[in-house]
Amino acid sequence: MLNTLAIDPDYVEANLNTAAIIMNMANQALMDLNGDKSVSDADYNTRVETIKADMGKAVPYLEKALSKDPNNTNTLSNLKSYYIFIQDEDKANEIQAKLEAAR
Known part of the structure; x- marks a missing residue:
């Protein structure tokens, strides 16, 4: 994906796929962390x-x-x-309004 973005940084699918990879890795790290009962608060x-x-x-x-x-x-x-995860309710609501308008 990053090579594609080097060629065409505006390519929507490559941007989406790159974001998905990053978010999936972070989600996996969170799942692993939540499964580790030995971690201190x-x-x-x-x-x-x-x-x-x-x-x-x-x-x-x-x-x-x-x-x-x-x-x-x-x-x-x-x-x-993302905005829900970082607890930015205002941004999450702003995106929700855009999501509803897009449907």
Whole structure:
């Protein structure tokens, strides 16, 4: 995907696929963390913050895709999921409104 983006940074599908890879890796890290019962609360919170930062790396790809295809419900859904995860209710609601308008 990244090679494709080097050639055409506006290619919507490559941006979406890159974002999906990043988000899937972060989701897997979160599932692994949640399954590890030996993690202290402090370590858990630190690792969740790292996962949030890692997942945030998908946002520029989602925003790029959205700028080229503003009614793409997959892009909007992924952005909404990210904002819910980082507990940014205002942004999640903003994306939800765009999602409803796109349907």
